[in-house]
Amino acid sequence: MRRSEPMLPGVWRDDTRYPQVTHIEHVARNAGVSGEWPEWTAPHLVERLAERGITSPWSHQTAAADLARSGRDVIIATGTASGKSLAFLMPAVDAIDAGGTVLYLSPTKALAQDQLRWITDLGLSGMRAAVYDGDTAPEERTWAREHAGYLLTNPDMLHHGMLPRHGAWARFLRRLRYVVIDEAHRYRGVFGSHVAQILRRLRRVCARYRSEPVFVLASATSGSPAESATRLTGVPVTAISEDGSPRPGLSVALVEPEMTDLTGEQGAPIRRTAPSQAAEMLVDLVRDRVRTLVFVRSRQGAEVVALTAQRMLTEQGEHDLVERVAAYRGGYLASDRRDLEEALRSGELLGLASTNALELGVDISGLDAVLIAGWPGTLASLWQQAGRAGRRGNDALAVFIARDDPLDTYLAHHPEAIFGRSVEATVLDPENPHILGPHLCAAAQELPITRADFDLFGESVAERLDDLVARGLLRKRPRGWFWTSHERASDLADIRGSGGPPVQIVDTGSGQLLGEIDEAAAHGTVHPGAVYLHQGITHLVDDLDLAEGVALVHTAEPPYSTWARDTTDITIRSVLRQETWPSGASVHFGEVEVARQVVGFLKRDVRTGSVLGEQSLDMPERTLQTRAVWWTLTETGENRLRKEDVGLLGAAHAAEHASIGMLPLLATCDRWDIGGVSTSLHPDTGRLTVFVYDGYEGGAGFAERGYAAAREWLTATRAVIADCECEQGCPSCIQSPKCGTGNEPLSKSGALRLLDEVLGGAHEAGD
Known part of the structure; x- marks a missing residue:
């Protein structure tokens, strides 16, 4: 090209x-590759598109539409603005013209509204489309349920509104031909794992009404799209990833803000924000x-x-x-x-x-x-x-x-990590017991679970059902497993992974409800003294009452923002996998218990990012059962470092911070999705140990991905530390904004030597 x-x-x-x-x-600009309208394409759709200047489809649109029309589950994994919507609209219109229905799932309300606007503007005869989401008025919901042929909704409404009341949706579900899952790459981690179980419940309810809809997924280009889509839906999916659409020329610039004259914790230089x-x-x-x-x-x-x-x-x-x-x-x-x-x-x-x-x-x-x-x-x-x-x-x-972050710094100086590699595969774990259990309860309320459903929900379903029976949530009968309560079982599954009931944020001056935040995030976001911004208006948090689920705030204009600090202890519960490297270092993956507590917060200047002060807090401890990856040195390696006067705790602490920052390079996560603990002597290993764990109950698959790519991950971690222009360490390499010990002790040179010992390679100075 x-x-x-x-x-x-x-x-x-x-x-x-x-x-x-x-x-x-x-x-470079790309002219595109045209295709032909499939012979089955609805003539009135072709006419409406021609009126808008679309006289032929692109090659990937034709290929995907033909596969879906033939009954094959398909994912369209092509670039932004490549016309994925038309690829799934062609078979959708064909199905609706034949008396069928289509369910469109979007991760956001804005996208569903945009799709509705586009379909409405086309003016297709017989296309009765409607949005069904949290903003939909009651009378409009009734109309959508009784008349819509093309229903646009989101996983939340499918989970809480449609599946528990599937009898009311029987007419729609009986004729369901296609399930369109737009922006499928967004269904990852805990959220994606929940959605995977919701889709399995949907397939089960559809079977009750003798329908077997075809899944059509649309995604940004992604690694292993067919594998990810198959894991999400539970059915074999074919990928269309050859993008036939024209592309404009695009200049992509990488920018690293300059160092300022200001200093942060421990005198470290800080960059412009x-x-x-x-x-x-x-x-x-x-x-x-x-x-x-x-x-x-x-x-x-x-x-x-x-x-x-x-x-x-x-x-x-x-x-x-x-x-x-x-x-x-x-x-x-x-x-x-x-x-x-x-x-x-x-x-x-x-x-x-x-x-x-x-x-x-x-x-x-x-x-x-x-x-x-x-x-x-x-x-x-x-x-x-x-x-x-x-x-x-x-x-x-x-x-x-x-x-000012290790991964961002690494990418600004390693463009090959952006332009020279394929995008990530989506990480999700539908069989996480903390995710599977609530969905089995929801499924049992929808229809009693039988042994015929075991293959649908995964290998561990029998164990989970026994646990739910023991906890009194399900009752086992000869005809299957039944929900025992009159409450709504879908409320047990918090599909956005928030980890608790929402906390309401109330302005004490006006009495206005400003918004909500989940309980887990509230500890670090609306703690007493936190700065909270809503629609351009800054507020200070006066009080956080977790028992009542309310945070009280008042309007103010402080010249600072706030960052929560927490402390963490970790206990190993089981080792699921492990391997020993040539260096003698060992890498493990397993189940852990994490005890976390927000202990204070930093105040940072809103313009410069410099630290203005720190304030302590007395917040309750939270316990998390999750999964982690961890690595240890041999006794020989530790002794070698001690002889070189390397402080083991500072070295491990610095390596932990940098590795947390770098894991998102390999796993589809954010550094705030994961946490870490480092120690020069952990009681469960008897060695210097560095842990990185999933910040979600039961795990989210990120630590497992870190274990699978541990050598690549730690090699990149060493590179970002070595490449950083600071002398003693800074937020771009080894400092963390949420460190509970004030980023002390940290040793940049020690982290480099420690990682050399782990990786088994001697790196020359300046490498």
């Missing part, structure tokens, strides 16, 4: 404007009238970027542009989100700072640039977000701005 250099917008043509750029990759860098770049692009979307890691970060950009435009006298910059995130009213989407589509807004709520397939045409403030978690998400730009077919710009 011929490489080209797309035209960079405005200020980006001056390569001296941003010396923080470490690399620019130019992705990614949101601050993104706000400056957003202002430059908006002034050039470049329509730009900024992806920010958190709801608070999205608000901060928008507010900072607005302030900078005001200071520069660009008053007419201030109102053309806004924030977008979950938690806003549905009507507000729709207004923002339309304003960005129309060009009324030039800059929008968003969480990953806009990563998915919402059709926002006309974007020229995307700024990605912080690693989005996976390569799949990076390309999904970058693909938001260039939707009009014009050349586009995407910028990845590294946070």
Whole structure:
């Protein structure tokens, strides 16, 4: 393919404007490969598409549609804006014209609404489409249940609303021909594992009504898409991954914000924050009238970027542009989100700072640039977000701005880790006992479980059923296993993996309910003294009452943000797998018990990120049964390090922090999905031991992925420590923002020697 250099917008043509750029990759324009309309395609669909300038499908659309129409379960794993929606709409319209129904599942409300808008705009005769989600009014829900042929919903509503009341949906389920699972790569970890069990329950209920729908999945390009889709649905899935759509030219820039004159914990240098860098770049692009979307890691970060950009435009006298910059995130009213989407589509807004709520397939045409403030978690998400730009077919710009974080730093200096490798395979574990058990209860309430269902739910179903009977949740009878309560069994499964009932956040001044947060996250987010941002308004938390499930806040404008600190103890319960390396180091994977407690929080300057102070807290301890990967040294290796005056605790602690930061390179997780513990002498191993564990009850598959790729993982961990320009260690390599001991002790040089001992390689100085 011929490489080209797309035209960079405005200020980006001056390569001296941003010396923080470490690399620019130019992705060539691609003309695309056309296909033919399948002979079975509905003529009225072809006519409506032709009116909109779509005269033929792309090759991957035809291939996927033909497979689905023939009864094959299929996943379309192609790039952003490659027309995956048309690939599943062709067989969907054909099925509805023949009297069938289609169920469309989306991980977000915004995407379902966008799909409904597109289908409605097509004006297809006989296509009765409706959204069924938490924003749907009661009378509209009734209409959808009784009349819709194309139902757009999400896993939450399927879990709580449809499957428990499947009798009311009998007419729809009896005629169900296709289940469309859009943005399937988002179903990973705990959430993906829950959705996998919901889909198995759906297949079981459909069989009750003598229907066997075909699964059609749409995903960003991903590693092993057929395998991931098969694990998600429980049925063999064929992958279509050859993308036939045309692609605009795209310049992808990697940016590492500069070191500042400020210092953080233990005197470590700190970089300019990614949101601050993104706000400056957003202002430059908006002034050039470049329509730009900024992806920010958190709801608070999205608000901060928008507010900072607005302030900078005001200071520069660009008053007419201030109102053309806004924030977008979950938690806003549905009507507000729709207004923002339309304003960005129309060009009324030039800059929008968003969480990953806009990563998915919402059709926002006309974007020229995307700024990605912080690693989005996976390569799949990076390309999904970058693909938001260039939707009009014009050349586009995407910028990845590294946070002060080991993985971000590594990627800013190793472009081959982004541009030279395939995206990750999705990690999920449907047979996690803490996930499987609640879904067996829900399934038993829907229809009594029989031995014929064992193959559907997995190998450990018999053991789980015995446990549920012993706990009094199910009752075993000759005809199967029955739910014993009058309560709704689906409430037992917290499918978003939050780990507890929600905590309501209430403004004490107005009495207004600002939002909700799950109980597990509340400890570190709305603890007393925490800064909480809601729709541009900053609040301080006065009190967190976990027993009542409420956090009381008041409006304030502190010049700082807050970061929770916690302490952790870990106990090994069982070893499931282990191996010994040539160095003598051993790597293990198994079940552990983790005791965690939030003990305080840091205050960081909102502009610079520098630490302003620390405050202690007295929060209750939480216990987690999960899975972990851990590694140990031999006694000989430990003695060798001691003779070199390497402090084992500081070395292990630094290696733990860096390895937590680097695991997302190999597993589809975020560093906040995992945790770690390090010690120079652990009582269960009798050795120096470094643990990294899944931060979810029962595990989420991330630690298992770390075990499987341990050598690659620890090699990359060593590289990020060695490559960092700091002398003693900083947040870009070995410091952690959530360290309960204040990042002390830490030894950068010790971590390098420790990892050399583990990996069995001697690295020269400066390597």
